[in-house]
Amino acid sequence: MAFEPPGRLVRALGETAPEGDDWLAGLPGAARRAVELRGLTVERVQVPGGRSSLVLLVRTADGSPAVLKLAPPRARPESERAALAHWAGRGAVRLLEEAPVAGELLLEKLRPDVSVRSLPEARALLEAAGTLRKLWVEPPAGHSFETVAERTGRQAAAMRAGAAADPAVAPLVDAALAARAELLAAPAEEKLLHGTFRQSKVLAGDRVPWLAVGPDPVVGDPAFDLARLVRDRVEDLIAQPSGASTTRRRIKRLAESLEVDRDRLRDWTLFRAVESGVRAGRVGRARDAELLLEFAGWL
Incomplete structure (x- = not known):
């Protein structure tokens, strides 16, 4: 074959x-x-x-x-x-x-063609959040996993370079980097995180209904992990006249359901959306960059 x-x-x-x-x-x-x-x-x-x-x-x-x-x-x-x-x-x-x-x-x-993204949005968020909660455990002693501070430090350097190349994104980059600095200055509890969690990373299984796949694990603030889930189906959010208010409600609902600080979740969501948007622009995915940076502007 x-x-x-x-x-x-x-x-x-x-x-x-x-x-x-x-x-x-x-x-x-x-x-x-x-x-x-x-x-x-x-x-x-x-x-x-x-x-x-x-x-x-x-x-x-x-x-x-x-x-x-x-x-x-x-x-x-x-x-x-x-x-x-x-x-x-x-x-x-x-x-x-x-x-x-x-x-x-x-x-x-697992069932690779069936993810929670196939469910209605409200149910998909519920099932995804419930799966994510199970992953937030103490990291093993003496682990060598990258930390959130280390990963976002590398990303921050690339974001600064992106802002220098495209001054139009500089205000959002500045806001995202300021948010990161504040978050790291007041660290939260550290857990083992999936690192790249989103609805499409949760697949149907036989052992249990839903299981996460494809982690790029890090150790750090659980709000960092949850932040990527906030912007799931971003293209649908952008298409809604009420997209900004829907996003704020999503942040509130996810923060409450997983017991993370709402402000930390909003700030990590801002950082991760801007980082992804700048990276998409750098590699020529202009439409993705546009969606992500518009979403970030709501935060």
Whole structure:
């Protein structure tokens, strides 16, 4: 079977490696070796799949369904492995093998075509928030996970460069960076976080109704994790005449339901929306940048 990477993965990796990507070029061969090593039978490549990994739906040697995920080092698959091992299936997809092979994850099979995003908006937010709550646990002793301060520090540097290149975004960047500084000056409790949580990262399962997938884990303020969920379906929010007020109600509802400080949630939502908007503009996704920065302006 040919293991050609889906177009979505090729485009997304091209944004972070515009001069070409050795990992992507070697992916078909790596996938064949990973399958042969485990004695797997491949059913299909998941399409459109993710933006940072190749996902294969497979069966193990005993016929059990599973998922094989291959990701490049810059997607931090070993950090994902460590987080999934720590959660041990509580709120998140389970690891199915203990002996790790770098960049390769064998996972329990969920229903990859059914996420909470398929539910009506109010129910989707409820189910997603309930799943996220399960992931907020104490990080393991001596962990090596990136912290929120470290990750957002790297992002802040890129945001400043984006503002220098496009003065039109400078006021929002300044506001977002000021919000970050205030948040880090008064730190909240630190938990292990999913890091890139949104509705499409919560898939239907058999063991429990909904489980999170695809973490890029960090340790820090839970409001940072929840902030990405606030802007889910941003295109729908922007299309609504009441989008700004709907966003404020969403912040209030999510903050209350997950017991996080509403002001911290608003400020992290601002930072993450501006960061994503500036990054989208930098790689040529002008429409995404426009939506995200308009959304940020409401905050």
